Structure formats: structure tokens, C-alpha cells
Amino acid sequence: MSKLKLDISMSLDGYIAGPEATHEEPLGKGGGALHEWAYNLRSFSETHGRDGSEGETGTDDDVLAEASSGHDAVIMGKRMFCGEDGPWGDEPFEGWWGDDPPFRKPVFVLTNHEREPLELGETTFEFVTDGIEAAFERARDAAGSDDVQISGGAHVAQQYLAAGLLDEMQIHIAPVLLGGGTKLFADGEKPLGLRVTRVIESPAVTHVRYEIER
């Protein structure tokens, strides 16, 4: 049975983007620090169209490589895809990632606004307007027996968590306090128990994997 997993970087104070995020600066003030652990790694370079041979290897690179390959379909929210809610407009934005996005598998983008599928390099973006369960079904079909990964943002992760559909989370806890921005977890939900299933440490970030108690 394939699993639904969340993989995301979060500050120690619980944010996945800093305050005052804009289309130009989607990670908000100070938010770049969330992903500092990843930028210079070999697997990051390789999946982002740079020459991987100069990237750093080691523990963090192993975790990133595993996180990039351990699933066969991705779900994300429209805001993660383009930084904004609302209609697509006349020249719909094609995502942050250029001609060859790093996913290289089917990506299902949750949105309230219909749009034709988009193929960029080895990545296909399909736009799903009929809710989180429909997106999960389509992603699971695309993934076959493999897992499905939620890449963000917070609102999408929160919806899957609240619906009891999420099996596992890997949180890359970045050593920074952002003091505001987009919280990963929602307030107002009932307390929810987790099980720590793996911890991988490095000086740059703490990778903790949790199973969700049902």
C-alpha cells in the first residue's frame, strides 16, 4: 500500500516561510535560511539543472536524494506552484523551476481554477480542482505502488493532516527562528500524537521522521 508523506523544511519556531512573503521573495524575510542546508548539496544541484559534480555530499545530501526519489507522484498547493491564489490570468505562470523542474514525475497542483496540464522537461503538472481526496487518488494512481509526497505549502499539508490522510512526515528542522510568517501546523486542531521513526543530524539541520498516530 502506498503511503502519503510530507517532506518539508521548517524553522525551530514552526514556520515554512518568513514574514512578508511576496511573488518576488516567496520565502519571506529570513526564509532563505530554511533551505540553506540544501542549496550546496550535490542532489540539489543535479535536480536543479546545475552540474552536480561540484555539490557537497554527505549526510544531508543522502537525506535529500532519498527525499527526492522515494515517491512517484507529488501533490502541492497553487501557492507553492506560483506564490498566489486566484485565477491563472492570461499568461499563466509556469512555476518557479524553469524549463526542467526538479520533480521529474507527475505533480498534482491543488487549485480552485481549472487549467490544462503543463509539461516541462520530465515533469507533468496537472491541476486538480475537485479537492484533496481527488488529488490524492489521482496521485496514487500515478504513483502505482510507490508513495505520494506532499511538498507543501502549509495549507495543503494541514488539510491532509486534518482529514487523517497523511501517514508520515519528514520535517527538516532548520536552526533558525523566523519570528513570523507561514506556520506549518494549524491552530485549533485537536492534539495529535506522533511517533519518531528516524532522526538524522548534521550541523546544518535536523531531519526528523514521524509517523502519525491514528
Added chain:
Amino acid sequence: MSKLKLDISMSLDGYIAGPEATHEEPLGKGGGALHEWAYNLRSFSETHGRDGSEGETGTDDDVLAEASSGHDAVIMGKRMFCGEDGPWGDEPFEGWWGDDPPFRKPVFVLTNHEREPLELGETTFEFVTDGIEAAFERARDAAGSDDVQISGGAHVAQQYLAAGLLDEMQIHIAPVLLGGGTKLFADGEKPLGLRVTRVIESPAVTHVRYEIER
């Protein structure tokens, strides 16, 4: 030079107490899960007046024993001492910990309301009304060359952090989402970089030690 350290348990979503905390239930709804990793440990039993010989030993116990002994003075807020702000009243509460509190060293309680020192077992509580810097000075004098530990609550930790007085934090990240309550870190502060200096893992909790970047 002695250091000022924070040692505290926090949920993955950033809370040190759950919602709806009361004098009767100071950890709020679900907040007991924050300290579940500690309750059955030998060092917890020993410092809380129970027979330690039946407590569990191992990684978490080593961390707790170290956290209980690696300093010679403690600072806490009035709310951590008694669950409430405001005047002491006619029969001032003597803390949650009974006749023999687990600290066994000088404890400095930050409050706006004067009160005579209180001696219980091997612990002395002194009540400091002239602010966080005065409390730190008195605690540092009491600790000699040893470190000073902030035990909570959030508001006290936030004040020391904002004043640039905190050197180090050990956060025991408990595998639970509380969905509300008392946040450890304040919103509205500037982004602040940390350095991971140690990670100790167990199935029950992830102990991460950070140095604060200045």
C-alpha cells in the same frame, strides 16, 4: 564565564503548554504529552521524591540527569512557579513541587510582586521584582562559575532571548502536535540564526542543543 541556558520541552508545533491551561491543569489540554518522555525516568523519580531505583535508565535519562545538574542556579517566571500572574494573596502558593522541590539550588522567580524568600527542602526560592537583568545577575552570583538555567515559562525565555542574554538552548522536541496553547517563541522578532551543537535522539523525544548566533 558562566552561560545562560534554556532547557525546555516543546511540541513539534512550537508549544510548551496546550490550550486552556488552568491552575488545576497547568499544562493545558494534551500538554502532558510534552513531558511523557521524562516521567518514568530514574532521574525524574529521584528528583521528584520517588524511589529512583525503579526508574528507567538510558539515553533520555542521561540527558535529563545532565540537564538537572549542569547549572547552579535557576530562573523562572511567576507563572511557572504558581500558574498565575497577579499578587500573591494571603496564603501565597508554595509552588507545584511540594516540600522538596526537584531543583535543590537557588531559584530566582521573576515577578512584579514582592515576597520574602522561601526555603523548601534544599531549594531556595527568591522573588525578583527588578527585571530580567537583575535576576540574571543574582542567579550568576549564586551560580559562581557554573551556568544558570532558565526553566520557563515562554514569556521569560522570550525576554532573555530578545535581550540577547541567552547563550544556549536545549529543546526537547516532543512528538506531538498540540494545536494551540503557549508558544515558546515570540512572533514579531527579527529572524535569529542558531547553531546546532548536539542532537540526541530516542523514540520518545528529540533533544537538540542550539547556540544562539550573536
